[in-house]
Amino acid sequence: MxxxxxxxxxxxxxxxxxxxxxxxxxxxxxxxxxxxxxxxxxxxxxxxxxxxxxxxxxxxxxxxxxxxxxxxxxLVIKFVHDGHNPQHTLTIQSRPAAFHCNACNTKKEDMFYQCDQCDFWIHKACTSLLETIDLPYLHHHKLDLVFSLPEKFYNYKYKCELCDKRIMQTDWTYHCSNCRYFIHIKCVPNSDQPSTQRLEVNVEEEATDSNILHLPMSHALTDPLKLLHSNNDPTTPGGGGDDNEQLEISHWSHDHLLFLTDVPQGDKINMPDIGCSTDPIMVCHICVRPLSIPYYSCKHDGCSFTLHKYCAELSRTLEHPLHPDHLLELVKQNYASLCYFCDKRCNTFMFQCKTCSFCIDVNCAFLPKIIKHKFHKQHPLVQRIGRLWKQCITCERRIIAGHYSCDACNVRLDWQCALRSPRLLPHRYCKGHEIPLTYPPIEDHPDDFYCEICEEDMYPKLPLYYCGKCKNSFHMHCLSREYKYENYVLEGTLSIPDHNHPLTYVRRKKVPKEVCFGCNGDINGLLFLECRSGNCPYCLCLECLPSGKRP
Missing domain, CATH: 3.30.60 (Wheat Germ Agglutinin (Isolectin 2); domain 1)
Structure with a gap:
């Protein structure tokens, strides 16, 4: 039946x-x-x-x-979860409710567990998260679930790779320990499709405007006038060539005639592409950069005045977008003035405003107004000026002068990081090879990073120069030195109390590299002081001079 x-x-x-x-x-x-x-x-x-x-x-x-x-x-089962106090039990509640979950930090209506001993609430879905997830479109390693930030990561601020918010010590996250990669559990997208949030995808697009400079380059952008001249733009100083070159000129800034040199003459001019030499480097007195062909020079006895041809042809006045209200005038100085863009002093030529105190050195005046940079691939960056309480996205130092910004994303890039950090740089600690500019995360490097130059710990989520062969790490601003006196022309000698012999102002490159006896920094190609007494190897950068002796 x-x-x-x-x-x-x-x-x-x-x-x-x-x-x-x-x-x-x-x-x-x-x-x-x-x-x-x-x-x-x-x-x-x-x-x-x-x-x-x-x-x-x-x-x-x-x-x-x-x-x-x-x-x-x-309801009759008492539940213990690894993400909570092991001495406390959780009980599921009979009806869903909207509350703030202690696991995912979101408020939504769901079935939930409540702690019987304390004020701990957790969504039922959050109690059964996978211990390991694989999101290959986000990160190339599997991500492990942790119920709090591991203590070894307390020394720096880490952010979620998707929402860009700080990872707090109590946050539940999926992470890759070796790569220092973190994602909030609430930010994890569906595993069957890529997230529409900030992913590690290459969105770098070729700019339709060929005039936009793409950075970083193979070399530091220290000579913008030479870059403009090399592009053969007829609208720029010296661009497009000149069939009627004047063999001699009378320049408004100098008392003597200047004579054109348009072919190399031995090794007297040490340009970067000629190679290392023990001969001094001659510089243009307007842009204070190494001479290159063609250039004008004074033949008067004892006079070392030289100008690039394109610098000699610079207009005496300039309209600049960083100071649109007034016209700027090119002046020759008898003293040093502070450039409003690079925050460095220059003792030769500057563009100055006669109405107000605005000054900008010749190189900064011709820097690109818009750039594309690998640090911020989404949008172009526009040249700006001004002291901000904002941090540079690459070095996290406060911006005090010129920078490049994306207003849509509220991103700021210090001019030094933007223009002076090339793809590769050499250092004597890594002989025989150059050190690449590297972007985090650096694979399989669980240890902390330590700058070989300043000997300080490094935040591993910022770009850095990292040598995988030698395992050497360098801050961007340490390896690409920010020299305060790069826009100075000084001649003659100087005596200091720390050395018995007089020191001579000089610029030179040679092998092995010149190293300052004061700071142990690389001064190759920079203006420094050297001792020429016998075989004395003493040399000193101007930043290491006693305070009363500095320019």
């Missing part, structure tokens, strides 16, 4: 049982639960009350009752 089926009841019609019937027996039937018209379906009906339920709503009612039964069984 087959077991008798229990009568079917529905929560919306609890007093009478429902009988199964065919919809074909009636003209029109509508489900009283979902409102759908029933034609070729079976349904359950209470004939006296004319209450009708479709088969789908019956199944949904049954599933809801089964879940309620399971929940009642779960």
């Amino acid at each position: 087959s077991p008798q089926k229990e009568p079917l009841y529905h929560s919306l019609h609890p007093l009478h049982s429902l009988s199964r019937t065919s919809c074909l027996d009636y003209d029109i039937l509508l489900c009283d639960v979902c409102g759908q018209e029933l034609i070729f379906d079976t349904c359950h009906r209470c004939e006296p009350c004319k209450f009708v339920v479709c088969s789908k709503c019956v199944m949904a009612e049954k599933a809801q009752k089964d879940a309620a039964t399971a929940l009642k069984e779960e």
Whole structure:
């Protein structure tokens, strides 16, 4: 004898049982639960009350009752979770509620567990997170679940790679320890499709405007006038060539005639592409950069005045977007003035405003107004000026002068990081190879980074120069030195109390590299002081001079 089926009841019609019937027996039937018209379906009906339920709503009612039964069984179970105090038990609550979850830090309505001993609440879904996830479109290593920030990462601020918010010590995250890669559990996208948030994808696009400079370059941008001249732009100083070159000129800034040199003359001019030499480097007195062909020079005895041809042809006045209200005038100085863009002093030529105190050195005046940079691939960066309480995104130092910014993303890039950090740089600690500019994360480097120059710990989430062969690390601003006196022209000698012999101002490059006896920094190609007494190797950068002896 087959077991008798229990009568079917529905929560919306609890007093009478429902009988199964065919919809074909009636003209029109509508489900009283979902409102759908029933034609070729079976349904359950209470004939006296004319209450009708479709088969789908019956199944949904049954599933809801089964879940309620399971929940009642779960209510008697005390649950201990690894993400909470092991001495405390969690109990599931019988109804969903909207609250702030201690695991994902979000507020949404869901079934939840509540701690029996303290004020700890957690979504039911958060109690069953996977211990390891694989998101290859985000990161090339698997990510492990942790219920708090590991203590070894307390020394720096780490941010979620998707929402860019700081990882707090109590945050539940998925992370890769070796790469220092963190994602909030609430930010983890669906595993079947890439997230639409900030992903590690290459969005670098070739600019349609060929005049936009793409950085970083293979070399530091220290000579913008030479770059403009090399592009052969007829609208720039010295660009496009000149069939009627003047062999001698009288320049407004100098008392003697200047004579053109348009072919190399031995090794007297040490340009960067000629190679290292022990001969001094001659510089243009306007831009204070190494001479290159063609240039003008003074032949008067004892006079070392020299000018690039394109510098000699600079206009005496300039309209500049960083100071649009007034015209700037090129002046020759008898003293040193502070450039408003690079925050360095220059003792030769400057563009100055006669109405106010604005000054900008010749090189900064011709820097690119818009750039594209690998540090911020999404948008071009626009040249700006001014002291900000904002940090540079690459070095996290406060911006005190010129910078490049993306206002849409509120991103600022210090001019030194933007223009003076090339893709590769040499250092004597890594002989025989150059050191690449590297972007985090650096694979399989779980140890902290330590700058070999300043001997300080390094924040591993910032770009750095890192040699994988020698395992040497360098701050960007340490390896690409920020020299205060790069825009100075000084001649003659100077005596200091720390050395017995007079020191001579000189610029030179030679092998092995020149190193300052004071700071041990690389001064190759920079203006420094050297001792020429016998075989004395003493040399000193101007930044290491006693305070009373500095220019």
